[in-house]
Amino acid sequence: MKTKTYETMVLLDNALVREDWKKAKAAVTDTLAKHGATVLxxxxxxxxxxxxxVKGRNRGTFVMCYFTLEKETMADIRRDWELSEKVLRSLILRVEEVPAKEHELAAAEDSADFVVPAPPPDDMVEEEPVAEAAPADEIMVPDLNDIDMPAKG
Amino acid sequence: MAQQRRAPTPPITGKYCEDHMPDYKDVEHLKKFLSAHGQIVSRKRSGYCTQCQKALKLAIKRARHMALLPFVG
Structure with missing residues (x-):
């Protein structure tokens, strides 16, 4: 099977990025490597x-990857990311070649003086406070004996 | 009196499309082609040719999937 080049954009949970950026990036690259892809x-x-x-988050970090894949394991990669709690969304597209600009940007990130800015803290969706259910009033059942029924005839 | 016919819209040259090819990553560019309610504008308003309008539609839908653009509003 011919080797094809793919572009993928992954939306990561900011909580993971706050912990460690390399660990967050590895969540993407490890899945690709696991299924036989070569990350470019x-x-x-x-x-x-x-x-x-998305999944209760207001903010997220986007990761952009280019990789080549020879095997037919694309469905497995998609399924892994769908089941993962770290990955909020993913999009995989077929491309002809890696843009020249991408190599420069990736190299700039790999350099030692690159620091990942800390994500703002407001990434979780604020849950509305659930109003406590008011105690149900006792249902008044009228006593049938007390009701004056009109006399027939 | 004969009703005046509206002048035909001049065809958009390919140059315009080449310079402004839609891409799902270029969110600021795509936002120009959304209405106030988040709908994709018509070809008449976007100025794209048939093929590029289709590419625009695809790019906006990809950006919506990645939560870069809203579905509504």
Missing amino acids: TCRRFDEKKLAYP
């Missing part, structure tokens, strides 16, 4: 507020 470049794309909450 991998870099931090952006950290931003999401357009809508």
